[in-house]
Amino acid sequence: HYYFDLNRDWLALTQPETRGRVKVLQDYYPLVFVDLHEMGSNASYYFAPEAVPYNPHLAKDQRESLELFGKNNAKWFDHYGFSYFTREVFDAFYPGYGASWPSYYGSVAMTYEQASARGLTVKRSDGTTMHFRDTVWHHFVASISTSETAAIHRKKLLDDFYAYRQSAIQEGRSEAIKAYILPRTGNTSAVDKLVAVLNLQGVEIMQANGAFRSSGRPYPAGTYVISLAQPTKRLIRTIMDVDVPMEEVFVQEQERRRSKRMGDQIYDVTAWSLPIMYNIESVASSQAVQGDFEIVNPVMVPPGRMVGGKAEVAYLVPWGTLAAGRLLASAWRVGLRVHSSDLAFAQEDRRYPSGTLIFKVKENPTNLHANLSRIAQFSGAEVFAVNTSWVIDGPNFGSNNVVYMRKPRIAMAWDRPTRSNNAGATRFVIERQIGYPVTPIRTSQLGSANLSGFDVLLLPSAGFSGGGYGGVLGENGVKRLKEWVRAGGTVVALGSGAVSFLADEDTGLLETSRENLAESEDEEKAEEPENGRVEGQILTTEADYLKAIEPDQNTPPAAQGVLLKAKLDSDHWLAVGMDQTVHALVRGSDVFSLLKLNKGRNVAVYLGPDQVLASGFLWKGSVEQMAYKPLMMVQQHGRGMAIGFTADPNYRAYMDGLNILLMNAIFRGPAHAGQQVGE
Incomplete structure (x- = not known):
């Protein structure tokens, strides 16, 4: 369940x-x-x-x-x-x-x-x-x-x-947006899934039989086009638009209530644009699109394909799609050996992205071709047969930048203090969407459990009641967790509550901290009372009054389900297979400080104040404080590491654009664990 x-x-x-x-x-x-x-x-x-x-x-x-x-x-x-x-x-x-x-x-x-x-x-x-x-x-x-x-x-x-x-x-023909164009490029798994989800909701989908141009831009064959001149226009707009605004009067009232520390009246998330959550390109066209199109009924996972026949040297699977992750999970389950390149490389006829999977013929059973053909079909992945290991750019197959992907054994904290919806969504994404087994263990038993049989431990987002993870694990449980990490384990925190636990001084696995509300440089600090008195104040405006009753230390206002944009460190192996930017859905008031370079890496960092808000409503002042703060961090300890997502990458299981980062953490983490710091 x-x-x-x-x-x-x-x-x-x-x-x-x-x-x-x-x-x-x-x-x-x-x-x-x-x-x-x-x-x-x-x-x-x-x-x-x-x-x-x-x-x-x-x-x-x-x-x-x-x-x-x-x-x-x-x-x-x-x-x-x-x-x-x-x-x-x-x-x-x-x-x-x-x-x-x-x-x-x-x-x-x-x-x-x-x-x-x-x-x-x-x-x-x-x-x-x-x-x-x-x-x-x-x-x-x-x-x-x-x-x-x-x-x-x-x-x-x-x-x-x-x-x-x-x-x-009629509105679809006359309004500013007349069509949405979805190029079938990049993370094609997410593109295919999005149009299938729309089609299941009654939206008519067209696909280009050949290349075409729209508004001066070329698009390849296979591109999906959604005309707004159809009965489901309003559904399309509310799902596909970059932002669906709330009434300005309502927004002003929420800011007024916040100034008096009254609860807001926002009931759920304020951003849900599926193209943004899937991290795919969606082009809003101001004109009807012309070309050779046919109406299609797309499926969530189109069949994959083998390219190049039977290989003599290796089979290559480009990384960067959920389909590639499904193929990797299935390959492990049938006992195949696989390597992966941390860097992009090129052969004579094709360039392969960082993270590309390499199945070497000589290291695998004789039925490798048959196995990969079968797995490609149901996973939706593309598999390329190559008859040489020679590359014209990037690392060779025997380079130290090509790691052996050992089959990870994944455990997951379950029950108190995890938030049940977040824990369930995480398990669903890994088990049902990726197709890889997870072993749930009650958090109260983790403190005494023998974790040596696992390579990865997932900590879903958690609440702070009862002391959070630290309160449930206890002092001895925290100590055993740290020993397991230093011995080569990969612990992955999925959300602010879990990151806070790893950042706690008693845990010390991520050297970050939750921030208080940022104050401007000219803010005066409240004086400590002396003999029961403080310096007198003269308040001349209502703004002075409101400032005077603010607490000396304040937490940032809670984000009400907004989509924020982050930039990835493309030099780090945790970002392989990804575009330069990614989006996360952020809820709550937790803002974390950056890791120092001598402690770890900030793999994903939110963009600057002019670009960070991709969709939704964020309080005044919050945009500036969220800018350049971490979304994903990693810190090494001994032979293992701690990875932290400050926003849950599996929220409601609809943040498909973060699937690759999740798979990099749980699948590539163990491949990179095992080297002692300083060696």
């Missing part, structure tokens, strides 16, 4: 249950969709209209219809004396909710929330007792009321649905 929140998965369709529901909805296109939920026991009942902000790609008549359903529900709740609330907490901004996604085919979609009885009865804070039968009654009345509203307004709902889809076609 991977602990997925299926109510956040409607955007990326990572889970089969979500794909099944989306298929059924497209079979029937119900005009009204209600997602019935439960919430905390001390609440009452919630129904539409939703809270602000609204997604700007919702149509005006959809928002008007929410009022119709809300008013009829209120009438019946008043009749029975049920308490309820509307327009608070639950918004209609993020498109990945069950109560959001149906809106983008033209439905009126809503969430209803009932206070939970947590069993048969619950004693609430106001002294009343709520029974399970009450919760059933409330949901039943709301459901029948909703059906009544739909019946009364049947014609309006049908007319609105038709107008929604017809107007989408």
Whole structure:
């Protein structure tokens, strides 16, 4: 069980249950969709209209219809004396909710929330007792009321649905963005997956049969094109646009609330652009695209291929796609030996990227060709047969820059203090998307477990209650972990809570620290009281007042699910197979200091203040503090190493653009472990 929140998965369709529901909805296109939920026991009942902000790609008549359903529900709740609330907490901004996604085919979609009885009865804070039968009654009345509203307004709902889809076609022809162009280059696994995900959601996909030009730029055959002149235009825009803005009035209100240290009203992430999360190129075209195209129904993993027949010397697999990772995982599982080049190299007819896998014919079984042919087919990878090891540029196959990729044995901390959603997503990505086994071990048992049978230990993102990892492992467990790393183990921290543990002075595996809120140079430090008194202040403006009540030390404001852009150190083996930049989804208030050069390497560092924010909403001042801070770090200890991702690379299993960095950490880390520092 991977602990997925299926109510956040409607955007990326990572889970089969979500794909099944989306298929059924497209079979029937119900005009009204209600997602019935439960919430905390001390609440009452919630129904539409939703809270602000609204997604700007919702149509005006959809928002008007929410009022119709809300008013009829209120009438019946008043009749029975049920308490309820509307327009608070639950918004209609993020498109990945069950109560959001149906809106983008033209439905009126809503969430209803009932206070939970947590069993048969619950004693609430106001002294009343709520029974399970009450919760059933409330949901039943709301459901029948909703059906009544739909019946009364049947014609309006049908007319609105038709107008929604017809107007989408017209808007797609007239708006500034008329098509999205996705070149099938670079990480082709991510490109193929993205168009398949869109196609499963009813989007029409075209693929170029030959090379073409658009807006003066050439594109190769195989490029995907998505015209916006189709009924799913609004869905395409909300998934593909670089940014979906929140209303300015709402943003200003959140800044006002923050200035008074009041909680914000942002319910979920503020950025979800799939091309950015997949780290692929997506070109918004201002004109309709002309060329020789055919409508296609792409699949998540197209079959791979063997190029060049049967090899005499080696088979080469270019690194940089999830398909190559799947092939590597499967090759290990059938006992093949594989090497990999830390540097790019070239032969007469082709250039191969850093990280390219090398299967030497003489070091593998005689059925190597048959094995790789079979694995390439289902993994989607490209395999090139070569009859010489001679290169015209870069390292030869026998160079020290070519490492032996030993099959890693991977363990993973499970249960407390890990965050279940993050731990589950990590295990899902490795086991189901990459196809490699992971051994989960309860964190409380890691302190006494014999880790010598493992090469890699994954620490998923964790909370700080109960002392975090340090509190669960205990002093002896931390000591044993450090000894295991020095003996050659690779520990990988996946998120800020895990990085904080490795950075703790008692752990000392990553010499970084969480930062306080950065202050400007002219900020005055508060004086220590002397004889119970401090120096007097004269406050002349409200800004002076607000500053005077700020704590002396403040944590940075929490990022509300934004996509930040980072630059990679292309000289480091952890960045092989990657483009120069990558994106991460950042949540929370943790900002980490950089590793010094004499301690380790900052493999991925966020860009400067003018470029770091790729999508979403970030508080004033936060952009400047996040700039040039680490996303990925590595520090060597003895024969092993600690690798830290300050943002979870597996968040909700839809950060596909970080798959290569994850595989580099868990697969290449053991290949580079074992050399004593200073040797």
